Amino acid sequence: MNAIFRALRALPTLLKVGVAEAVAYRAEFVIWLLTTTMPLVMLALWSEVAREGGPVGGFTGADFTAYFLASFIVRQLTGCWVAWDMNREIREGTISMRLLRPIHPLAAYAADNAAVLPMRLVLSLPIALAALYFAGRDHVTHDPAMLGLFCVTVAGAWLLSFSIMSIIGSLAFYIDSTLAVADLWFGLFFILSGYFVPIRLFPGWLQAAADALPFRAMLGLPVEELIGMQTRASALRGMAIEWAWVLTCWTGAVVLFNRGARKYSAYGA
Amino acid sequence: MARDVRYARLLGAQLRIAGLTSLQYRADFYTDAVMSVFWLAVNLAPLLVVYGHEKTLAGWSFPEALVVIGWFTVLKGILDGAVNPCLTAIVEHIRKGTLDFILLKPADAQFLISTAKLSPWRAVDVLGGLGVLVLAFVRLHRWPAPAALLSALLLLGAAVLLLYSLWILAVSVAFWVVKLDNLAFLFGSIFDAARWPIGVFRGIWRFLFTFVIPLAVLTTYPAMALLGTLALRTGLLAGLCALAFFAFARVVWGQAIGHYTSASS
Numbered sequence: 001m002n003a004i005f006r007a008l009r010a011l012p013t014l015l016k017v018g019v020a021e022a023v024a025y026r027a028e029f030v031i032w033l034l035t036t037t038m039p040l041v042m043l044a045l046w047s048e049v050a051r052e053g054g055p056v057g058g059f060t061g062a063d064f065t066a067y068f069l070a071s072f073i074v075r076q077l078t079g080c081w082v083a084w085d086m087n088r089e090i091r092e093g094t095i096s097m098r099l100l101r102p103i104h105p106l107a108a109y110a111a112d113n114a115a116v117l118p119m120r121l122v123l124s125l126p127i128a129l130a131a132l133y134f135a136g137r138d139h140v141t142h143d144p145a146m147l148g149l150f151c152v153t154v155a156g157a158w159l160l161s162f163s164i165m166s167i168i169g170s171l172a173f174y175i176d177s178t179l180a181v182a183d184l185w186f187g188l189f190f191i192l193s194g195y196f197v198p199i200r201l202f203p204g205w206l207q208a209a210a211d212a213l214p215f216r217a218m219l220g221l222p223v224e225e226l227i228g229m230q231t232r233a234s235a236l237r238g239m240a241i242e243w244a245w246v247l248t249c250w251t252g253a254v255v256l257f258n259r260g261a262r263k264y265s266a267y268g269a
Numbered sequence: 270m271a272r273d274v275r276y277a278r279l280l281g282a283q284l285r286i287a288g289l290t291s292l293q294y295r296a297d298f299y300t301d302a303v304m305s306v307f308w309l310a311v312n313l314a315p316l317l318v319v320y321g322h323e324k325t326l327a328g329w330s331f332p333e334a335l336v337v338i339g340w341f342t343v344l345k346g347i348l349d350g351a352v353n354p355c356l357t358a359i360v361e362h363i364r365k366g367t368l369d370f371i372l373l374k375p376a377d378a379q380f381l382i383s384t385a386k387l388s389p390w391r392a393v394d395v396l397g398g399l400g401v402l403v404l405a406f407v408r409l410h411r412w413p414a415p416a417a418l419l420s421a422l423l424l425l426g427a428a429v430l431l432l433y434s435l436w437i438l439a440v441s442v443a444f445w446v447v448k449l450d451n452l453a454f455l456f457g458s459i460f461d462a463a464r465w466p467i468g469v470f471r472g473i474w475r476f477l478f479t480f481v482i483p484l485a486v487l488t489t490y491p492a493m494a495l496l497g498t499l500a501l502r503t504g505l506l507a508g509l510c511a512l513a514f515f516a517f518a519r520v521v522w523g524q525a526i527g528h529y530t531s532a533s534s
Contacts, residue, residue: 187311
């Protein structure tokens with residue numbers, strides 16, 4: 001309990017440092033933005049499919065535009081690379097610095113990662129406005145309750161992606177090739193989250209699988225909420241699954257990290 | 270002449286060391302092989318969904334689009350196996366300042382750096398890509414003519430040269446922007462778009478992917494050459510484009526090296 005209180009008290013300072021760091025490495029940020037252009041490529045592709053053969057499974061060209069622009073924004077808000085940082089710091093031994101501090105390293109990592117969100121929000125705002133302009137107002141939900149649900153879902157999606165990245169990062173305490181695990185995770189994520197293909201265009205059994213697994217909640221669900229493709233009931237059901245996964249994965253990350261840190265001995269330290 | 274012989278011997282030595290180094294990590298072969306099959310499946314999934322809804326896309330039938338994916342996978346194997354490891358190492362050298370040791374050696378720095386590392390296990394990707402190509406032609410019920418095969422191989426050479434030049438250009442940026450851990454991701458994510466025939470993209474994307482980052486030269490043109498539908502003029506232009514990019518990358522690299530101010534100074 002005491003530890004949580006301590007972390008909360010340090011949070012504002014950690015966030016301030018994180019924001020300052022994000023501003024200091026502006027150029028890296030722009031490049032990071034460019035690495036996440038896949039939704040825009042998929043947008044071009046699916047628009048062409050809809051243009052040639054008419055609507056695909058109920059998706060018109062405008063639907064695809066709204067879907068992929070929204071998924072670009074959601075990805076900006078929920079993307080998280082902490083597995084790479086942890087892997088490097090564990091391998092090089094620099095994680096010892098974090099272990100010495102009186103705050104749980106996972107809380108510090110979370111603050112680092114949350115601090116970059118304002119910068120990403122600023123950079124993706126023009127795209128959000130463009131989305132509103134191109135897709136038209138009909139393609140953004142008018143339901144204020146749904147917008148509220150969207151915010152909660154995005155927060156959950158960020159926590160979920162942070163937890164899973166932390167699990168993969170903590171694996172570096174135990175095994176050598178954590179980055180292969182990250183690779184595997186991203187491959188599954190690309191397919192099952194709706195990043196490449198809206199989940200609705202999948203065959204039924206695959207949709208059911210995507211619903212039960214944590215992937216869809218991380219991208220497809222908030223996107224569909226934002227563009228008005230989810231009813232309140234289905235959104236609430238999706239969120240229940242999402243937060244169940246958040247709890248499971250966060251607990252898993254903390255347990256894995258603590259057990260790993262206990263047996264860890266930095267090389268050369 | 271003597272210089273060429275010296276560099277040829279140097280290349281031999283570099284590749285031997287790189288090969289021996291990677292032989293120490295034989296277990297990587299299994300992870301790489303599994304991951305290669307896995308990513309092939311991931312890459313094929315959107316294609317299957319698209320062609321589940323359409324017979325042709327921008328004039329490309331399913332087997333023809335498979336030829337493009339096949340080329341994409343072959344190139345990805347070459348990129349990950351021979352190009353990426355070296356260039357990731359440069360970024361690390363720049364960050365830590367250890368590039369000094371390479372610059373001090375009495376040989377061309379770009380040459381030394383570009384041949385320093387290899388991940389031969391990534392050749393599994395190349396095999397997977399060739400498998401997809403064979404599958405595509407089995408479904409087309411015909412085989413490429415010898416001339417088509419030859420021109421496709423020449424274009425593959427151009428594609429590799431172009432990839433390498435683009436990488437050198439990206440790495441040159443690292444001299445100005447030091448914190449560039451995600452350079453490989455940037456490159457990979459742009460390269461990812463090359464798995465689709467260029468005809469799929471319209472307007473600004475088509476312009477971008479043909480002239481600014483010529484993805485068409487990487488996969489679409491070699492695939493068209495293999496299918497025997499590429500005009501000779503386009504093929505020649507693709508080769509010229511690769512050479513021009515190589516020359517440009519060489520000049521930019523020279524400029525970038527001039528900007529290098531080690532890490533401690």
